[in-house]
Amino acid sequence: MEVSRIRALRGPNLWSRHPAVEAIVVCPDKERNLDHLPGFENRLRERFPELAMLRPAGHDEAVSMAQAFEFAALGLQAQAGCPVTFSRTSPTIDAGTYQVVVEYSEEAVGRLAFDLAAALCRAAYDDTPFDLGEALARLRELDEDVRLGPSTGAIVYAAAARNIPFRRLTEGSMVQFGWGSRQRRIQAAETDRTSAVAESIAQDKDLSKILLHAAGVPVPVGRPVLSAEDAWAAACEFGLPVVVKPQDGNQGRGVAVNLSTREQVEAAYAIAAEVSDEVLVERYLPGHDYRLLVVGDKLVAAARRDPPLVVGDGRHSIRQLVDRVNSDPRRGEGHATSLTRIRLDEVALALLRAAGLTPESVPARGQRVVLRNNANLSTGGTATDVTDDVHPEFAARAVAAAQTIGLDIAGVDVVCDSVLRPLEEQGGGIVEINAAPGLRMHLQPSFGKGRPVGEAIIASMFAPGDDARIPLVAVAGTNGKTTTVRLIACILGRQRLRVGMTTTDGVYVGDRRIDTGDCSGPKSARNVLLHPEVDAAVLETARGGVLREGLGFDRCDVAVVTNIGLGDHLGLSYISTVEDLSVVKRVIVQNVKPTTGVAVLNAADPMVARMADSCPGSVIYFATDRHHPVMAMHRAQRKRVVYRDGDAIVASAGSIEQRIPLSEIPLTQNGAIGFQVENAMAATAAAWALGVDWRTIRLGLSLFVNDAQTAPGRFNVFTYRGATLIADYGHNPDAIQALVEAIENMPAGRSGRRSVVISGAGDRRDQDIRRQTEILGGAFDRVILYQDQCQRGRADGEVLALLREGLAEASRTSDVQEIRGEFLAIDTALADLRPGDLCLILIDQIEEALEHIARRLAEG
Numbered sequence: 001m002e003v004s005r006i007r008a009l010r011g012p013n014l015w016s017r018h019p020a021v022e023a024i025v026v027c028p029d030k031e032r033n034l035d036h037l038p039g040f041e042n043r044l045r046e047r048f049p050e051l052a053m054l055r056p057a058g059h060d061e062a063v064s065m066a067q068a069f070e071f072a073a074l075g076l077q078a079q080a081g082c083p084v085t086f087s088r089t090s091p092t093i094d095a096g097t098y099q100v101v102v103e104y105s106e107e108a109v110g111r112l113a114f115d116l117a118a119a120l121c122r123a124a125y126d127d128t129p130f131d132l133g134e135a136l137a138r139l140r141e142l143d144e145d146v147r148l149g150p151s152t153g154a155i156v157y158a159a160a161a162r163n164i165p166f167r168r169l170t171e172g173s174m175v176q177f178g179w180g181s182r183q184r185r186i187q188a189a190e191t192d193r194t195s196a197v198a199e200s201i202a203q204d205k206d207l208s209k210i211l212l213h214a215a216g217v218p219v220p221v222g223r224p225v226l227s228a229e230d231a232w233a234a235a236c237e238f239g240l241p242v243v244v245k246p247q248d249g250n251q252g253r254g255v256a257v258n259l260s261t262r263e264q265v266e267a268a269y270a271i272a273a274e275v276s277d278e279v280l281v282e283r284y285l286p287g288h289d290y291r292l293l294v295v296g297d298k299l300v301a302a303a304r305r306d307p308p309l310v311v312g313d314g315r316h317s318i319r320q321l322v323d324r325v326n327s328d329p330r331r332g333e334g335h336a337t338s339l340t341r342i343r344l345d346e347v348a349l350a351l352l353r354a355a356g357l358t359p360e361s362v363p364a365r366g367q368r369v370v371l372r373n374n375a376n377l378s379t380g381g382t383a384t385d386v387t388d389d390v391h392p393e394f395a396a397r398a399v400a401a402a403q404t405i406g407l408d409i410a411g412v413d414v415v416c417d418s419v420l421r422p423l424e425e426q427g428g429g430i431v432e433i434n435a436a437p438g439l440r441m442h443l444q445p446s447f448g449k450g451r452p453v454g455e456a457i458i459a460s461m462f463a464p465g466d467d468a469r470i471p472l473v474a475v476a477g478t479n480g481k482t483t484t485v486r487l488i489a490c491i492l493g494r495q496r497l498r499v500g501m502t503t504t505d506g507v508y509v510g511d512r513r514i515d516t517g518d519c520s521g522p523k524s525a526r527n528v529l530l531h532p533e534v535d536a537a538v539l540e541t542a543r544g545g546v547l548r549e550g551l552g553f554d555r556c557d558v559a560v561v562t563n564i565g566l567g568d569h570l571g572l573s574y575i576s577t578v579e580d581l582s583v584v585k586r587v588i589v590q591n592v593k594p595t596t597g598v599a600v601l602n603a604a605d606p607m608v609a610r611m612a613d614s615c616p617g618s619v620i621y622f623a624t625d626r627h628h629p630v631m632a633m634h635r636a637q638r639k640r641v642v643y644r645d646g647d648a649i650v651a652s653a654g655s656i657e658q659r660i661p662l663s664e665i666p667l668t669q670n671g672a673i674g675f676q677v678e679n680a681m682a683a684t685a686a687a688w689a690l691g692v693d694w695r696t697i698r699l700g701l702s703l704f705v706n707d708a709q710t711a712p713g714r715f716n717v718f719t720y721r722g723a724t725l726i727a728d729y730g731h732n733p734d735a736i737q738a739l740v741e742a743i744e745n746m747p748a749g750r751s752g753r754r755s756v757v758i759s760g761a762g763d764r765r766d767q768d769i770r771r772q773t774e775i776l777g778g779a780f781d782r783v784i785l786y787q788d789q790c791q792r793g794r795a796d797g798e799v800l801a802l803l804r805e806g807l808a809e810a811s812r813t814s815d816v817q818e819i820r821g822e823f824l825a826i827d828t829a830l831a832d833l834r835p836g837d838l839c840l841i842l843i844d845q846i847e848e849a850l851e852h853i854a855r856r857l858a859e860g
Contacts, residue, residue, distance in 0.1 A: 001065045001125075002026045003100075003118050008107050011522055012591045013550035014584055018086045018103040021073075021110040025089075025098045031065035032096055037125070044068060044124035048132055051075050064089070065121060066098035072117035073102040073110075080139035082109060092574045099574065109143045144332070149173060151189050151439040154454030162458060164468045165554055167526070177461070178468025179553075180500065180534035184461050189409050190436045191461060198406030199435040203248040205280050208405060208433050215404040217397060218429040220415075222282020228266040234281040235265050241284040243431075244268035246276030250434065255376075256347075258284050267350070285415040285429050289375040290386070292395070292412040293442055293453055294402040296460040299395040301442035301451040302387045302419060307372045308342040308380030312363025318352070319344065319359040322371070330444070331380075339446065342371055342380035383441035385448030386419050393422040401430050409457060411437025470529075471497075471536040472553060473686050474588040477562030477608075478581075479735045480679045481520075481540050483706070483714045484562055487667070487683035489538045491692060491700030500534035504542070505712055505846065509534060521545030525552025543584045547573050551591060558689045559588040559615075560600040560682050564607035565734035570765055582607040592617045598689035600682055603630040603641075620689055622681040624674070626650070642685045647671055649681055651688055658694050660684065665701045672745040673715065675738040676706070708854070713846040715742070718853065721860050722835025723752075727843055727853060731761055733771040739840060740779045752836035755782035757829045759822065759844055760803050762794035769799060770806035777810025780840070782832070785818045786825035788844050823852050830856055 005024040013020065030036045034054070045051055052071050054063045067089045074087040086103040104110025116135045123130035148156060152173040159166050159177050167176045173188040185192040190199070201207055209219045221238055224247060225231040235242040244265060245255040254275035256268035265281075272279045293301040310321035322342050325331070331339040342348075344359055348371040352358060355369070363369050375381040402410035416428025423429070442451045462468055471492070475485050482503045489499045493510070501508040502524040507515035509531055515524065520542035528537050529552070541551065564585060567578040575581055589599045589611045597617030602608040604623040609630045612619045621634050626643035634641050638654035649665070651658040662671035665680050680701060687697045708716045713729035724746070730739050743754070756776050760769040776783060785803050787796075800818055807813055819825035822844055829839050843849035 001028075001031055001069065001118070001121060003069070003114065006111065006114060007548060008104075008110070009101070009550040010107070011550035011552055012554060012587060014547065014587060015088055015101045016086050016103070017554075017591065018084075019107070019110075019550070020086065020101045020103045021107070021114055022099060022101045023114060024092075025066040025069060025100050027065045027096045027098065029096065033062035033064065034068065035062065037065075040124055041068070043127055044072070044121070047124055047130040048072060048075065048120060050079050064098065065125075066100055069117050069121050070100045070102060072120050073100075073113045076116055076120070076135060076139060077102075077104065077109060077113045080109075080113075080136045080143060082106070082139070082143060093576055094574075106143055106146045108146050109139055112139060112142055146171065148175075149188070150443055151437075152186070154439055154443050155186055155189070155457050156454075158452070158454035158458040161455075162462070162467060164458070164462065164466075165529075167530070176530065177458075179472070179529040180470040180531060180537065181498070182466075182468045182470055183530075183532060184468065186457075186461075188436045189439055189457065191408060191457070193408055194435060195406050201405050202407060202410070202433045202435040203250075205245065205247050205432060206278075209282075211404055212401055212430060212433070215400065217401050217404065218423050220282045220285050220429045220431060222280055225269070225279050225281050228269045231269040231279065231281050232262050232265050235259070235262075238281070238283040243282050243284050244272050245280055245282075246272045247278035247280045249275045264354075271347070282431075285427070285431065287416045287426070287428055288418070290414045290416065290419060291383075291437070291441060292390070292398040292414060293437060293439070294399050294407075294410045294412055295453070295456045296408060297399055297403070298456070299390060299398055300387075300456040301385070301453050302390050302395075303383040303441045303445055303448075304386050304419075305375035305377065305441065306382050306384070307370050307375045308348075308382075309368055309370045310342075310363075312365055312367040312369065314365035315362065317360045317362050318357065318369055321363075321369075322359075339382065339440075340378055340380050344371070347372060377438065377441050382446035385442070385445040385451065387442075387451055390419045391421055394419050397423050397430070401433055405433045407433065407435055408460065409437065410434065469555075469557075470534060471558075471690050472529075472556045473536075473538045473558040473560065473690070474541045474551075474553070474556040475539065475560040475562070475682075475686075476541045476543075476585045476588050477560070477602075478565050478568050478732065479730075479738065480562040480675060480682070481542075483667075483676070483679045483711055484560060484682045484686075485538050485540045486711050486714075487679060487701070487704055488560075488686050490704045491683065491687045491697055492536045492538065492690075494696045494700045494703070495692060497535040498533050500528035500531055500537045501539070502528055502537075503540045518542075522549045522552030529553060541588055543569065543575065543581065544573075546584050546587050547575070551587060553591075555591055555593045556588060556597065557593060558598050558600060558686045559592045560686050561585055561589060561602060561608045561611060562679070562682055563602050563605045563734065565605065566732070566768075566771075568732040568734075568768075569763065570768070572763060578607060582611070586611045586614055590614045590616070600685040600689060602678070602682070603628050603634070620685040622678070622685050624677065624681075640685070640688065642681045642688070644671075644677055644681070649677070649684060651684060651694075660698055660701065664698060665704075667701070667704055667706045669746070673742040674745070675742060676715065708850045712850055713843055715739070716850070718857055720830060720839075720857055721833060723833040723837040723839060725830075725833075725839050725841065725853070725857075727841045727850060729846055730842055732764070733768060733775060736772045736775045736842075740775060743779070743838065743840065746838070752838060753782065753834070754780045754838050754840070755784065755829055755832070756780040756840045756842065757784045757786065757825050758803065758842045759786045759788040759825075760799045761788060761844075762799055766802055769802040773803045773806030774809070777807045777813045780813055782815040782829075783807060783810075783813050783817075784825050784829050785816065786822050787818075787820055788822075822849060826852060827856070830860075 007022045009020045070089045077084045082105045084103040088101045090099045241258045241260045243257045254272040289305045326341040331341045398412040411434035413432040442453045489501045504518045506513045507519045520540040525539045567581045594616040599615040603621035620640040622642040624644040640653040648659045668676045716727045718725040
């Protein structure tokens with residue numbers, strides 16, 4: 001078994017909506033049926049007993065090594081605790097070659113699972129050892145390292161529950177919610193509206209106390225100190241016991257409480273000074289340690305925190321008791337789990353020594369042995385939820401403290417006897433305000449019920465019902481995608497929306513191009529959705545990006561499929577037939593918003609029309625012939641359709657009808673260019689689906705000019721020395737046929753000589769390359785063939801030979817030339833033009849060729 005071409009499908013894809021890892025797996029003859037490998041499955045199960053059934057009961061089909069690999073990759077992740085359920089193995093047209101797809105929750109974990117599954121299968125094949133425990137430990141450790149922590153994860157899950165899209169921006173905890181101009185960002189429990197000034201104040205414990213005291217909020221008396229001696233002086237000044245802590249620390253690092261001797265104070269100063277250059281000494285407040293979470297102007301959760309401790313049983317040592325506590329599966333290293341393991345470090349050992357104990361001491365039954373003076377969860381403490389017990393005035397003090405500092409999300413640390421009474425009545429005080437507070441203790445407290453704090457944070461960021469999405473239109477098809485995208489963007493721009501657009505020509509925001517080249521893939525789509533100035537997105541969605549990585553978005557409002565026809569790029573990436581191609585193009589239709597989303601489909605293309613069955617929303621059909629059976633059925637059901645009626649485009653739904661004269665749509669040249677009429681109908685339907693008013697739709701269609709600047713390489717028409725010159729990027733038989741039909745309807749195409757300049761892309765099938773010139777041979781007098789700049793795996797001259805073969809039975813062509821180089825071929829065609837002639841130039845390097853033509857026009 002050979003595993004190759006491993007890809008991460010990060011968005012909805014050909015196989016499912018789940019993110020997945022896809023690999024090509026090649027199996028030799030004997031590995032295509034595990035029945036030909038006696039004992040293999042038994043050896044595999046000996047090494048991985050939890051492996052799922054490879055062959056469902058009652059099924060007799062052969063099971064390949066690729067399927068064993070699939071189930072191993074899925075099962076290893078599942079056993080490691082990853083929430084994955086989907087996998088699939090699909091044979092390709094190449095015998096013994098399979099596409100294996102396995103869902104992942106974290107990409108790095110999914111890739112490692114593939115490596116480990118391959119190793120597991122090899123071990124079973126060779127009858128060598130495989131350490132399952134080590135493999136699962138590696139997966140768990142990696143998963144813990146790369147997945148979002150509990151605080152950030154709770155906020156992300158709350159957003160997902162509200163259908164708010166999210167994207168992790170870093171390997172850490174920075175996440176974007178929403179798209180374009182509707183986006184918001186968080187980093188852990190901080191939002192993009194958490195003031196840097198407020199965070200700085202919160203980090204300065206002394207300044208925080210000064211501001212809180214000035215606002216009338218109870219705080220313990222204290223001051224910064226400069227040395228161990230000064231720390232003891234401050235302790236004597238305020239009265240013992242005292243607290244010593246770093247002035248800008250966090251997570252309880254370097255904090256020592258309830259210190260009553262000079263030795264303790266000076267030792268605590270030394271520890272705190274290692275954490276921060278500035279150390280604070282303040283009066284110790286007796287009572288319990290409480291953490292209150294304030295979001296906006298509300299107290300949303302409260303917990304009592306208790307220090308890490310063990311309770312003696314008269315038989316086990318302190319070390320053994322700590323090990324027993326740490327065996328709780330809720331305890332782990334760091335912050336990935338709900339609780340943190342207790343550490344017998346220097347701080348704990350010092351406390352034990354002060355109590356006359358060592359780790360090997362055996363405490364009496366019921367004796368409580370405290371291992372930290374502070375109660376932070378990050379040092380092994382526990383939390384008990386007390387949210388329902390908080391007195392309203394107590395809560396008001398916490399909210400006032402957070403607002404005094406200026407934090408929209410704050411963890412307010414309070415020391416007092418109880419939260420049942422106002423803070424002032426019991427002599428308690430607020431000892432710290434924390435920016436980016438940890439949420440673990442509220443989500444999964446050690447005792448009591450968890451609180452929906454993630455939901456509270458999302459509710460503070462987004463109004464009820466706001467999903468933070470901008471209108472998103474995805475456009476797929478064989479031909480017409482780019483023009484349709486530009487038309488839709490033009491219409492939306494008339495609504496004063498800043499439109500982000502991806503095409504094969506680049507990425508545009510408004511009128512500005514921000515990226516160049518073929519940008520019809522998921523990376524460019526994600527970049528548009530990241531852009532903070534984009535109010536609406538129109539995304540050309542090419543097959544290659546869908547196969548390579550999936551979609552760059554989770555849902556779209558409108559999915560437009562222009563056509564499938566005879567297809568294009570067939571034979572690549574195991575997409576060999578138009579049926580295969582339609583499955584790829586269908587992905588955007590499958591991922592329109594349920595109920596409210598709309599698919600705009602070409603009713604005249606059978607492959608496209610059938611995609612309606614996969615749409616979770618509604619459908620608008622378009623076609624030039626309103627009597628087409630699909631259109632007629634849709635109209636009879638009073639559903640929306642767009643069609644051509646003589647010299648107008650008509651949008652109809654039941655008794656409602658809107659007519660747009662083709663004379664008002666310059667793109668169509670008064671309806672003479674049939675494929676542009678179809679593009680205009682698709683764009684009209686998409687705008688209608690988005691709820692754009694008809695006045696705006698008509699205005700957008702009327703203002704769209706199909707020149708080399710607005711739509712480069714899309715039927716750009718020029719006049720050169722009395723001849724008509726057309727530049728187009730048509731590069732497949734359907735496009736060539738549409739161009740020929742358009743030219744037949746143009747006045748310039750009905751008189752004078754016709755010439756065409758053409759090459760062929762080497763990554764097309766032989767029959768597709770031949771078919772292009774077969775069509776042109778019946779419509780043009782002169783054909784100039786040129787060799788494309790990139791032959792895409794073809795031998796020198798091979799494409800030209802195929803193009804010549806297509807002209808072998810030409811009914812009209814009488815003159816064929818071969819030219820090396822696109823620009824020389826263009827010059828050759830131009831040099832022979834006379835007034836009244838028509839020349840079609842099928843360009844390859846769009847921008848460079850159009851610039852070359854522009855220079856020749858200027859010279860002429």
